Amino acid sequence: MxxxxxxxxxxxxxxxxxxxxxxxxxTKWLEYKQLESFKEYDITPQQYNVxxxxxxxxxxxxxxxxITERMLDKSSNTSRLVxxxxxxxxxxxxxxxxxxxxxxxxxxxxxxxxxxVLDPFIEDWENRFNIISEEEAEQISALLDKLRxxxxxx
Amino acid sequence: MxxxxxxxxxxxxxxxxxxxxxxxxxTKWLEYKQLESFKEYDITPQQYNVxxxxxxxxxxxxxxxxITERMLDKSSNTSRLVxxxxxxxxxxxxxxxxxxxxxxxxxxxxxxxxxxVLDPFIEDWENRFNIISEEEAEQISALLDKLRxxxxxx
DNA sequence: ATACATTTAATGTAGAAACATCTATTAGTG
DNA sequence: CACTAATAGATGTTTCTACATTAAATGTAT
Numbered sequence: 373m374x375x376x377x378x379x380x381x382x383x384x385x386x387x388x389x390x391x392x393x394x395x396x397x398x399t400k401w402l403e404y405k406q407l408e409s410f411k412e413y414d415i416t417p418q419q420y421n422v423x424x425x426x427x428x429x430x431x432x433x434x435x436x437x438x439i440t441e442r443m444l445d446k447s448s449n450t451s452r453l454v455x456x457x458x459x460x461x462x463x464x465x466x467x468x469x470x471x472x473x474x475x476x477x478x479x480x481x482x483x484x485x486x487x488x489v490l491d492p493f494i495e496d497w498e499n500r501f502n503i504i505s506e507e508e509a510e511q512i513s514a515l516l517d518k519l520r521x522x523x524x525x526x
Numbered sequence: 527m528x529x530x531x532x533x534x535x536x537x538x539x540x541x542x543x544x545x546x547x548x549x550x551x552x553t554k555w556l557e558y559k560q561l562e563s564f565k566e567y568d569i570t571p572q573q574y575n576v577x578x579x580x581x582x583x584x585x586x587x588x589x590x591x592x593i594t595e596r597m598l599d600k601s602s603n604t605s606r607l608v609x610x611x612x613x614x615x616x617x618x619x620x621x622x623x624x625x626x627x628x629x630x631x632x633x634x635x636x637x638x639x640x641x642x643v644l645d646p647f648i649e650d651w652e653n654r655f656n657i658i659s660e661e662e663a664e665q666i667s668a669l670l671d672k673l674r675x676x677x678x679x680x
Numbered sequence: 681a682t683a684c685a686t687t688t689a690a691t692g693t694a695g696a697a698a699c700a701t702c703t704a705t706t707a708g709t710g
Numbered sequence: 711c712a713c714t715a716a717t718a719g720a721t722g723t724t725t726c727t728a729c730a731t732t733a734a735a736t737g738t739a740t
Contacts, residue, residue, distance in 0.1 A: 373671065373674065373675070374671045375667060375670070375671055378674070379595075379596050379597070379598060380595055380596045381582070381596065385652070386652065386660070386663075387660045387661075387663035387664045387667065388652045388653070388655035388656065388660075388663050389652050390663070390664075390667050391655055391663040391664075391666055391667050392556065392651070392652055392655065393598060394666075394667045394670045394671070395549070395552065395553050395556065395670065396553055396556065396557065396598050397598045397670075398549070398670040398673060398674060399549055399550055399553035399554075400598060400599050400600075401674055402546070402549065402550065402673075403550070404601070407728095416696085418696085418697095428535070435718080435719095436718070436719060436720095437717085437718060437719080441533075441534055442533050442534045442535065443533070444533060444547065444550050444551045444554060445554050445697095446554075447558070447697075447698065447699090448696090448697075448698095449696085449697075449698085449720095450719090451718095451719055451720055451721085452696085452697095452720085452721090455720095468718095471705080471706070471717090471718080472704080472705060472706085472718095473704065473705045473706065473717065473718040473719070474705095474717090474718060474719080475718080475719065475720095497546070498539070498540065498542045498543050498546055499542070500673050501542035501545055501546060501673065502542065503669075503672050503673070503675075504669055504672075506540070506541045506542075507541075508669075509540075509541035509542050509544070509545045510541045510544075510545075512545055512548075512666055512669065513529060513541065513544050513545050513548045515657075515658055515662065515666065516529070516545075516548045516549065516552040517527065517528045517529055517548070518657050518658070519552060519556075519654055519655065519657065520527065520532070520552060520555055521527070521657075561698095570725095570726085572726090589688080589689095590688075590689060590690095591687085591688060591689080599727095601727075601728065601729090602726090602727075602728095603690095603726085603727075603728085604689090605688095605689055605690055605691085606690085606691090606726085609690095622688095625687090625688080625735075625736075626688095626734080626735060626736085627687065627688040627689070627734065627735045627736070628687090628688060628689080628735090629688080629689065629690095
């Protein structure tokens with residue numbers, strides 16, 4: 373459905389306003405779809421994001437602050453997200469030797485197993501994007517990167 | 527900055543995964559920017575969304591359920607958002623004559639005045655999109671519409 | 681008309697986000 | 711070295727979100 377129908381707004385100030393609203397609307401929609409898939413596995417999109425980052429370390433420990441840097445949502449409280457993963461035995465935590473302020477986090481076998489179960493969902497989810505070509509996808513990614521560029525402007 | 531740098535991920539499974547992450551990351555970034563602008567006026571993006579919808583009615587009352595339909599975030603609790611606007615004298619509420627279950631909501635002069643103050647911020651915010659052409663904006667909007675199409679697929 | 685289902689909005693509640701604060705540790709400077 | 715600043719992560723608090731439930735009004739079917 374078109375964004376016009378979805379939010380019942382016939383006119384937009386400009387194609388840019390329309391795009392801004394569409395970006396927000398579509399992302400909320402995508403997140404909701406993801407939330408739905410994950411629900412039966414008792415994991416939130418944010419927790420999944422952390423797990424995915426942990427797997428990306430391929431066995432190496434990673435500090436909480438470095439997880440935050442890699443998060444999609446920088447303002448999320450990584451400490452508490454890790455707590456949740458710990459409580460479910462999806463991650464392990466140990467104090468870092470070289471810097472005793474820091475905490476090393478590693479994914480557990482159980483965490484890896486859960487990701488393996490979730491992978492097909494994510495792939496399906498990403499396959500929605502197959503309606504465009506790889507080149508188009510790259511192009512739009514480049515445009516989004518550009519949008520975030522002039523930090524000092526707004 | 528590129529999404530690779532922003533979330534410190536060098537490789538992506540596909541251009542589609544990259545686009546999916548970029549969409550989520552960019553939207554969170556946009557929302558954060560909006561939140562920052564609104565903060566000094568003591569209004570949240572969600573409350574602003576409702577106010578904008580009320581203004582769009584051009585003086586006509588609108589039911590709570592119809593506001594929800596027009597919201598970017600369908601799962602938000604419109605009842606309580608309207609409460610907040612009421613408490614700040616930005617909206618008025620009166621029971622609907624034709625259906626006594628329903629409640630009519632109207633924006634106040636004070637609400638309109640606040641929107642007038644916020645408009646320039648929103649315009650600046652939307653002007654970020656000027657780095658792409660109107661045609662490109664329409665193109666991306668069309669793609670986002672398409673993404674949401676096969677409801678039954680994922 | 682009665683009974684049951686649906687709709688509309690409000691409310692209760694658990695959990696999460698946003699933001700500030702606190703403690704421990706490390707880094708930097710005179 | 712002593713002192714201050716900076717950093718890492720945990721925690722407290724308030725607000726918001728997500729979800730379920732409730733209450734009243736309306737719609738529908740027999």
